[in-house]
Amino acid sequence: MADPWRRIVRFVVYGWRARLGLIIPANNTVIEPELNKIAPTGVSVHATRIWAEGKSMEDQLRSMEERARDRIVELGVAEVDVIVYACMATGLVKGLQWAEAFASLIEKDHGIRATTASRATVAALRHLSVKKIALVTPYPPELSHLLLSFFKSCGFEVTGVRNFPISDLREVCRVPPEMAYRLGRDLKGVEFELICIMATDFRTVEAIEALEQDLAKPVISTNQAILWQALRIAGVNEEISGYGILLRNT
Numbered sequence: 001m002a003d004p005w006r007r008i009v010r011f012v013v014y015g016w017r018a019r020l021g022l023i024i025p026a027n028n029t030v031i032e033p034e035l036n037k038i039a040p041t042g043v044s045v046h047a048t049r050i051w052a053e054g055k056s057m058e059d060q061l062r063s064m065e066e067r068a069r070d071r072i073v074e075l076g077v078a079e080v081d082v083i084v085y086a087c088m089a090t091g092l093v094k095g096l097q098w099a100e101a102f103a104s105l106i107e108k109d110h111g112i113r114a115t116t117a118s119r120a121t122v123a124a125l126r127h128l129s130v131k132k133i134a135l136v137t138p139y140p141p142e143l144s145h146l147l148l149s150f151f152k153s154c155g156f157e158v159t160g161v162r163n164f165p166i167s168d169l170r171e172v173c174r175v176p177p178e179m180a181y182r183l184g185r186d187l188k189g190v191e192f193e194l195i196c197i198m199a200t201d202f203r204t205v206e207a208i209e210a211l212e213q214d215l216a217k218p219v220i221s222t223n224q225a226i227l228w229q230a231l232r233i234a235g236v237n238e239e240i241s242g243y244g245i246l247l248r249n250t
Helices: 002-012 031-038 057-077 088-094 096-110 117-127 141-153 169-174 177-185 205-215 222-234
Strands: 018-025 043-050 082-085 113-116 132-137 157-163 194-197 219-221
Touching: 018 031, 018 057, 018 222, 031 043, 031 205, 031 222, 043 057, 057 082, 057 088, 057 096, 082 096, 082 117, 082 222, 088 096, 088 117, 088 141, 096 113, 096 117, 113 117, 113 222, 117 194, 117 219, 117 222, 132 141, 132 177, 141 157, 157 177, 177 194, 177 205, 194 205, 205 219, 205 222, 219 222
Parallel strands: 018 043, 018 082, 082 113, 132 157, 132 194, 194 219
Antiparallel strands: none
């Protein structure tokens, strides 16, 4: 009776298809509700937080990375199937090579498949076979200037940027999805193949489908790309409607 009982238990607990583990900045209050809102039945999202310490951005990101190592162990105890280091700013500063190495380290040392916000975003762009992209972002100047060099190093051409720089990152979560939509619409007339909406603490999933329909171009967001790649890694290939072409065409 033990084996059948264990199988039954697996199906009544949350995450019976897949458990997605997130390591997120302590101020982030958006990515969990967004992913839980659009994740398919049987997929659960479990987050742990890290906070930044230091005067410079480099020091803050370094402290977050160091603290993330304990969070990996905690998510392992929760038996997640995938771990995502969900801080896009870290990827912009450190580059895609760091993201690949960090994900590989988690897999090697902890036996859990992993990815990062920047790695998922780039993977989504490549999956949709685009080269010319336009960006919508709330990043402050010290991060905005890294966008062009990051995407260029990954093989993409940024043809337009619309942003509303916010110096206090704790305020990003209070920006409504309407802002992402309006900034995206403002790119009409710019030559691009896709709009990429940046930042994991920027609430945007409600705007993705509307932008795609009104501009007749694909739109991805960081959080949408994270969910897409995490599901693929976990072996969940269900199509999800209402949140953009990326999730409709897994």
